[in-house]
Amino acid sequence: MLSNLARFGLGLGLFLAMPLLPAAQATESLLDYNVDLASTYVYRGDDVFANAHTDKAQKAFSVYPALQPTLVLRGQGGFSATLWGSFALTDRKENKETGFAGLSQTDELDYLLAYDWKNRLGGFKAGLNYYSYPGAAIAGSREVVLAWSMPFLESIAPTLTRYEDINTPFTYTTLGFGGGESFTWGLLFGWSRKVDTTGAHSHSGLHEVSANVGYKLDSGLKFSFAAVNRPDLTLHGHDRQGNYTYTDTTGTHDAKAPSTLYWLTMSYGGTVDDGAAK
Numbered sequence: 001m002l003s004n005l006a007r008f009g010l011g012l013g014l015f016l017a018m019p020l021l022p023a024a025q026a027t028e029s030l031l032d033y034n035v036d037l038a039s040t041y042v043y044r045g046d047d048v049f050a051n052a053h054t055d056k057a058q059k060a061f062s063v064y065p066a067l068q069p070t071l072v073l074r075g076q077g078g079f080s081a082t083l084w085g086s087f088a089l090t091d092r093k094e095n096k097e098t099g100f101a102g103l104s105q106t107d108e109l110d111y112l113l114a115y116d117w118k119n120r121l122g123g124f125k126a127g128l129n130y131y132s133y134p135g136a137a138i139a140g141s142r143e144v145v146l147a148w149s150m151p152f153l154e155s156i157a158p159t160l161t162r163y164e165d166i167n168t169p170f171t172y173t174t175l176g177f178g179g180g181e182s183f184t185w186g187l188l189f190g191w192s193r194k195v196d197t198t199g200a201h202s203h204s205g206l207h208e209v210s211a212n213v214g215y216k217l218d219s220g221l222k223f224s225f226a227a228v229n230r231p232d233l234t235l236h237g238h239d240r241q242g243n244y245t246y247t248d249t250t251g252t253h254d255a256k257a258p259s260t261l262y263w264l265t266m267s268y269g270g271t272v273d274d275g276a277a278k
Helices: 002-016 048-052
Strands: 031-038 066-074 079-088 108-119 122-132 141-149 159-165 170-179 183-195 202-216 221-229 243-248 251-256 260-273
Touching: none
Parallel strands: none
Antiparallel strands: 031 066, 031 260, 066 079, 079 108, 108 122, 122 141, 141 159, 159 170, 170 183, 183 202, 202 221, 221 260, 243 251
């Protein structure tokens, strides 16, 4: 994990040196930072660490802690560069007896270049996201990101976002809502569509319905609880009943994937502008 954290630090150094982004004015945010400590890594309705644990049954609430830092460098004119990482803190080693590859294989570094602008129709974002997995022998992937923050119902911040994979015929669309200052809340609906390699069949549907509540202290520390329901488990690699198998030291077992997942997160973050932290 130390080598992958070093890659995160290298990425940070490159971002801070990027000539592409002009310096922000003193009255604007120059750098946003955040560090999450999550009970597990849930992404688009899937528990990434539980899925990687091919030697254990999946649970509705898993404890495979993840460290997930975020850095956002902002420039003038709406340009930004984001570096996000996820690193498993436990079960990182391979178990050859059960075939478990180790959670180090799930280490992730993502890079997002984006442009934000506003007009009377709302707020907009266009970006290019690159997902990389430094601990695994698999290629990264690229997504085009388009988002629209609607100009009405501002108290619940409705936002429509579209993700289009460049390498594979996969799209993901979300409709999110949220609000609050000290007490925060969020609600998100996600739809996916994937076409098979022949192009003859597509699998699409409501991928997830997720919600979260949180409390943020003046110090920048935040605690949150989240849940996600998966209405169609076939979109998550199972049959409609959620059947799958796992293999441990005693043999192969049948199991059912939970339709709802829960997790906890503790976060700390803030902004830097005009040379001082806020």
